[in-house]
Amino acid sequence: MTSNIGDAMKNLSKIVCVVDPTTKTQHAVSRASWLARLTGAELNLFICYYNEYLSGDRFFDSRSLAKARQEVVDGHLEYLESLAAPLRESGLNVTTTSTWDHPLHDGVVRHATECNASMVVKDTHYHSGAARILLSNTDWQLIRTVAAPLWLVKPREISDRPVFVAAIDPMNEHDKPAALDDEILITSKMLAAAAGGDLRAFHAYDPRIAIATASANAYLPVSLPMDEIEQQMREQHGKRFNSIVAYHGIREDHAHLISGRTFEELPALAIEQKADVVVMGAVARNRWKRLFVGATAERTLDHLPCDMLIIKPDWFKTPADILHHDEEAA
Structure with a gap:
């Protein structure tokens, strides 16, 4: 498996970090630069911005509006350069890109595709009125549409010996290809090894599903051997889980x-193990549709206390309607 980890390291050659120009503290930049230092990857700091009042969409476009758009793009580029300067001085290979595009998630996807990004890193933020950090619509859209692995950063520091939790589904119960579990584990091992961290593997099974199915298929009221059903389910899941982790x-x-x-159970384990990153796969209904994030995944991701790394099936391609969008240049 050493060669697979080495291949994963080589494949992580370019990290695109989505920078939010409206915030002072850039946790994504901190995490992305940390990753670039670990892996030797090029780091691209990226701002995608749009303002409908400057776009010319609401009113007739004009030279003054075009000039204003260019000034915004140039101003963001200057800001990115100020972030990049100390990183370059520390030895990192850093580039900067400022674009005018919308919606934000599509602009990020287009840029990541055009520059052949190996990973996209983005901040998550507390929502007003919420005690926990909730993923934004942009986060969910990126989970569904960006082909590169997506690292969503929580506003916290990563530990010196980070704990990675690889959440796998060896039974492939959510239309997830078996090869994705291997990719999740290989990527998690590569990052844990590079960071001098710790790796944990996780899988949960819900015996209530099997019991409910058995009850529904019983034509007459019966006393179900629930302990036996749960034990059989644990043995089935355990056999597959133990095989892949071994x-x-x-x-x-x-x-x-x-x-x-x-x-x-996954958020509970992440808290118990003081996890820094949970690595998960995005599920897919089939090869021709966008990735589907089910209710379980949505409830899980919003409750995780740590960073998340979302990995796609290797065959996944960004939907063509996003890539072929006529981007409005500044």
Whole structure:
């Protein structure tokens, strides 16, 4: 598996960091520069901006509006250069890009595709009135449409010995290709090794689903052997889970097979293990549709206390209608 980890490291050659020009503290820049330093990847600092009142869409376009748009783009580029300067001095290979495009998530996807990004890194923020950090519409759209792995950063520092939790689905119960579990584990191992961190594998199974199915298929009221059903389910899931974690060389005491619902158990494990990053796969209904993020995934992601790295199936391509959008130049 060493060669696979080496290949994963080589494939991480360009990190696009989405910079929010409206905030002073840039947690995504901090995390992306940390990643670039670990992997030797090029770091691209990127601002995508749009203002409908300057766009010419609401009113007739004019030279003055075009000039104003260009001034905004240039101003953002200057800001990016101010962020890039100390990073370059520290030895990182840093480029900067400022664009005028909308909506934000499509602009990010187009840029990531055009520059062949190996990973996209973006901040998440607290929403007003919420005690926890909720993913924005832009975050969800990027999860569904960007082909590169997506690292969503929570506003917290990463530990010196970071803990990575690889959440896998060895039963492939959510239309997720089996190869995606391997990719999740290989990527997690590569990052944990590069950071001198710790790797944990996680899978949850819900016996209530099997019990409910058995009850629904019973034509007459029966007393179901619930303990036996749960034990059979644990054995089935355990066999597949133990096989894949053993193949990837993960220690038994670092493999967590848990009875319960993923959206409850994964955040609980992340808190218990003081996880810095949870690595998950995006599920897909089929190859011709956009990635589908189910209710379980939505409830899980919004409750995680740490960073998230979302990985797509290797066959996934960004929907053509996004890539072929006629971008409005400044």
